[in-house]
Amino acid sequence: MKKLLKANNVYLSKTERLFYCDCKIKIPTKYDAEIIDQCFEAMSEIDLKYNSYQQDSYIDQINKNNGNWVKVDQQLIDLIQIIKKISSITSGAYDITSMPLIRLWGFYNKENDSIPIFEDIEKMKQNIDYNEIQISGDLIKINKGQEIITGSFIKAFAVDKAIEILKENGVEDALINAGGSTIKVLNNAEHPTWKIKIPDAETSVYNEESEVLISNECFSLSGRNENCITIGNQKFGHILNAKTGYPSQTLQVGVICEQAFLSDVLSTALFAVEPNEFPNVVQELQENFEFEFYRIENNGLKIKSTCF
Template identity: 40%
Template sequence: MNDGLLYKAQVRWLFHAHIKIKIPVFCDESLFDELFAVLEDVDKHYNSYSEGSFFDLINKNAGQFVEVDDETISLLRQLIYFSDLFDGEYDITVMPLVRLWGFYKDEEPRLPLKEEIKATKKRVNYKTIEIEGSKVRIAEGQEIITGSFMKSYAVDKLVQKMRKEGITDAIINAGGSTIKTLNNNIHPFWIVNVQNSLKKDDSLFKLEVSNACFSTSAQTKTFVEIGGKKYGHIINPLTGYPSENKQIGIISTNCFVGDIISTGLYNQTLDGFTEKMKLLSTQFDVSGFLMDKNNSIRFSDGFEKYIVQ
């Protein structure tokens, strides 16, 4: 829905994704540089994939304390809280398992042995993250991965900047996995198309989203193929194996929260998803859906009200 309203947009490559910002046409063109600068700052200082970032330094000095800033400490405390909330099914130290399954490797992926999975799981434990004042230490052999939250965290900061600049009507599409809308009385919502991860050019449904974030994860886009079978990148830290679920989508008021929940609940059964969402909705303004390995879809309470088609 735009009722003839005019917008301008720019796309830039950040966080290994195309980030598209669309704002009203009357906004000054130079504003794009200021908006993308917010994302670039987060990418440079906090993305674990960025050379010299705080998380990169923590990883490279595993086993030793590293001096970090207040923002890194705040982020880690929030992430540990969510890991507790998900009983360890969400764990930012899962990277050794991700690498074991052949992601971020040049050689041909192979099926890990049970013994390898068991041994690698011992290095995956968020509870061994130590915070002492302004210093952080992870255990030797551990590695933090920020992919499940950093892009969305940056989008939340971008929205703060937009509101400060007086922008009340905009949409941010961060690689398709995080879509944040800003709305006002003239333009009360945006329509978000939820693609079916199993069929190209097919959509599951369209959502009416107003001043909210839609976070989605799917195993069909990022995977390794071993012996003709595809294994997705979202790995259960407790079992050491990739989830067999197909797709998840979460609507939330906060992108950071929504993105973490979409990862934390990816390993759930349909019934487990329903129960966990009930618990989470007592703390956060969230609703969503899960498509399991059998292509069955389950909606949480309150999600269907967003569906328009």
Template identity: 40%
Template sequence: MFIYTNIKIKIPDSFENKVFDELFEILEDVNKNYNSYSKNSYIDKINKNNGKFVQVNEETVNLLEKVVHFSEIMNGEYDITIMPLIKLWGFYKENSDKIPENLEIKKIKKLVDYKKIIIDKKNLKVKIDKNQEIITGSFIKAYAIDKAIQKMKELKIDDAIINAGGSSIVAINGWGIIVENPEPEKKLLKNDDGKILKITKEKYEGNDEYNDLFEIEIKDLTYSTSNQVNTFLEIDGEKYGHIISPKTGFPAKNKQIGIITENAFFGDMISTGLYNQTPKNFHEIIKKLSKEIKIEGYLIDENGEIHYTDGFLEYVK
């Protein structure tokens, strides 16, 4: 799974095409060295040598330290050692026709614990517990585009946008972004001021263009989003998404989350971790995060109700 295959970059046409070569070289470097799916990456070596210390570089140490820090803030609902649970549910099988037994989930959950990632910063070594496995899919594209954005700024590119598969969008200068309805076949309930309150159970008969949630405008910021529209299992007619709660061992039931931050790497992790939260916990964790970083967002819960942070609607056009 190569991270750069669905990354789109727009820059002013006054820059030569060779700029793209430089930017995609950065993306390839991150893919090669830090993507858990890339053979012989530092993360791949940690996974294959689970239970033993693995020699890494300083960037791997810094990367994992930040991941662990945000896992702590989100009360363990974000955990990159979630891979055994993802496999248990059958996301890496051709066919998955049954929900895992509670005893199976309970057993595998014991392997999911970010606190068991041991980072030896002095000697640049990392170890995970026996049979643990790290997955980087929730942050690796975002980490790569942050590095590409830094390069663009060094090249004096002052108007650009990078779209990493729709899950992370970073704007240099000001750009408008259409936020799509995760259930476009259903109507949106709005108040008199046009604020969307809920995705209803009623069928939407109109043009999809007019059933988007809203358009936001960001300037030198990142929009990160998580939903399970395209990645899910269908078992006995029920859809189960790929974002699984480390606490319950079951796929989260919320419909969508959107986060605005100054850093795509942080935003991607946060949108994944907060996807597992109740509306109450969503607001509490955002409040805690706001002491460290600039952050606003919204959560669409399993009932279709939309919960906004105080400042999010300031970005809605």
């Protein structure tokens, strides 16, 4: 544990590696350090239980048994139902069954040096359809050839669970930073806000001019620079538009929302949508969910709501 000074309070800080990123939790020193350990235990349990990259997780079982029903818990069903609703609003641009396309583009092959041909993309798109995630009672099934990826939501869901543990233990002032892309905070009257620095969309460099204040909320960031590949001299981000089959050309999206899970899903969904469809999509999303956002296009144009 390290002690950090922030807003006239001294904080305990601990970092663990989960969800393939560094996750940091900070709480004031007046609280027991074991509370942080409880949070990490809960996050680790979610990682093992739901992460598509974890062997024998619910999602791993669904993927390996594609075409067959798999028994899961109600928590996963609730998450999938919200995700399917958001996918529907984006007309399928955001789709968690896009793992086959991600592999085709070479995000798991460092030696990939060519853009997939149109015919291969179109063929792979036949396996991409969130509507084929079927739910019946406590059972979930996907079609043969389909595969779910949880990267856009499971880490954030774990952050929400950790925040619940902090609240149960009376913690009113805290920060959880999961990989820099999911930052959720707790605030009280003594410490009303946390200042979150935002990296430059082009260079990923942090500067004092780009920051946002959040209070009892989550800030989620999706950016092309955060996870990308270069083919030839062209950079491609890891967030694909599942409708087109191509990586989105959006530079960066930030979302502020009370719930980390929803914040992360929305930042990915808003990143994936084509520019011409974006106004209608964001309007419908805001009719169903409460959030603030900004989006930076490939040409540098910034679209934002009031708090940004």
